[in-house]
Amino acid sequence: MISSLVPFENHMANGGEKLLGNASSIKRRPDGRVYVSGQMQRHVLFSAIERLNIADPERGNTFVSNGDGISDQIENDLRADMGGFMHPSSGNYSGRRTAPLTVTPAIALNESEVGRDLLVRIKMEDNGREQALATREFSQHDMMHMNFFLDVSELSISKRFTYEGEFNIATNYVKHVSEEERKRRAKLFLQATSSMNDYANQARNAVSGEPQQVLIVFDSILSRKASRYFTAEDTERNNIIRELEERGAKIYIGDDKTNYSVADAYKDALTFLASTENQLYDPSGNAQIQTFAQAFS
Secondary structure (H helix, E strand, C coil), X not given: CEEEEEXXXXXXXXXXXXXXXXEEEECECCCCCEEECHHHHHHXXXXXXXXXXXXXXXXXXXXXXXXXXXXXXXXXXXXXXXXXXXXXXXXCCCCEECCCEEXXXXXECCCCCEEEEEEEEEEEECCEEEEEEEEXXXXXXXXXXXXXXXXXXXXXXXXXXXXXXXXXXXEEEEECCXXXXXXXXXXXXXXXXCCECCCCCHHHHCCCECCCEEEEEECCCCCCHHHHHHHCCHHHHHHHHHHHHHCCCEEEEEECCCCCXXXXXXXXXXXXXXXXXXXXXXXXXXXXXXXXXXXXX
């Protein structure tokens, strides 16, 4: 699990509908805090994963498919593996995969101060100039709280159900890639959370989603409680950390305003991930590797 605080300046990181003619609105909650939807967070995260994967000499045949054209090739398609897919198929479960990678919306810690920017477009014509006016809302400054989770028990692994009549009598696990590749994909996920930059209007406004504070947790169970860390008071924070430590979780807390920075936390977390001390949980029992097509044909 990764939880982070990210400063956004003069941004419209996730624009809403044009509510009033040419007035582009920014999405915000009833309490006045702007947010970036979970859908946009996933888009930005997979964009970062794609860049990292392309630059990785160990990528082999892997790729990140478009969000509107997700294959079922878990062995090659990182979005299919970590992001899941839905290909309805009557009579079996082979066309559905629940995403091991999940996110929360990014939400401002405090009420946002929203302004409007006037945009002018001048078009030159033979008979003169045409001028179009539009307004665009923006938020002045927000400390955005965002969370990312990866269930390693489902990373590059699928469940296969056995039925007798209408009853599910057994569940088996199918493994699609090697342990080395599973670790590489976990590494890409972790690295991508530190380089979230492909937000709405990013090309014009260069919104940076790189953390100022981060909490990285390698947990022995699937828990999301630590995602409350940055919004909690000191007592609750201490209890969250104590609970994690008591079950042997590895914890890295980085803050660019201290001597142990965000970069330090990511560096140490990546070192632990790559170490022999850390073995990803494998419910398949290191089963023989099969492609998705082989397992579910």
